[in-house]
């Protein structure tokens with residue numbers, strides 16, 4: 384019998400409840416049940432999409448997978464190692480393997496930093512990368528996303544939204560991660576620019592063998608890049624299929640609603 388390979392990312396029974404400020408003196412504080420037992424895995428070199436409406440828990444999944452937040456219960460394993468059991472030092476080193484791209488290309492880049500510093504920032508956490516090497520690697524990363532070495536000394540305000548998202552992707556790429564978690568990476572961009580950024584992400588996937596955990600409220604976006612799609616509804620995965628299967632034979636009523644939106648959108 385062949386043994387199953389350890390997944391790159393394994394999420395098991397993830398629960399996150401947020402306590403809200405107490406309204407009454409007595410009794411438990413009210414909670415928001417953002418995630419109610421989410422499980423999925425990403426195999427090395429494969430990409431998984433998470434789709435769902437606003438408030439369904441997608442960004443909560445992203446934060447927990449990136450160890451930016453702690454789960455109420457459940458587990459996140461990267462190559463078999465429990466992420467939420469790592470010490471701060473271990474986590475810092477482990478971060479080399481998984482990076483994040485955020486939705487907002489304006490808010491996620493520090494306006495006072497040069498592009499060189501922004502893109503090289505994940506290297507700061509890793510010991511023994513000299514300033515010279517940081518700059519060289521930032522230039523390589525910029526080249527990989529279609530920007531120029533002369534862009535290194537510019538500031539974020541000198542770029543368009545699409546270019547800023549390229550800078551954010553260059554920053555994520557610089558440690559040569561195995562996994563990139565991208566939370567609504569094109570939602571803030573003009574439709575014409577969205578396809579360019581998604582095509583870039585697809586090229587990088589092929590070139591570097593990156594896996595994406597791609598989060599979007601838009602099924603058409605994940606369809607482009609993912610081998611498998613998890614549909615999230617009220618903090619649970621209600622359907623998990625290949626994009627082809629979803630389009631051909633969606634089971635859950637909520638998925639059908641999502642599909643209706645895709646099929647009615649102009650250009651689809």
Ligand code: ADP
Nearest residue numbers: 401415417435436437438439440441442443444
């Ligand atoms: P999505 O990204 O799918 O729009 P989120 O994961 O951001 O959804 O949020 C899921 C639910 O959890 C929402 O109801 C949201 O209001 C709630 N939530 C998210 N973060 C917090 C928080 N820090 N405190 C309280 N509630 C939160």
Ligand code: MG
Nearest residue numbers: 441442443566
């Ligand atoms: Mg979100």
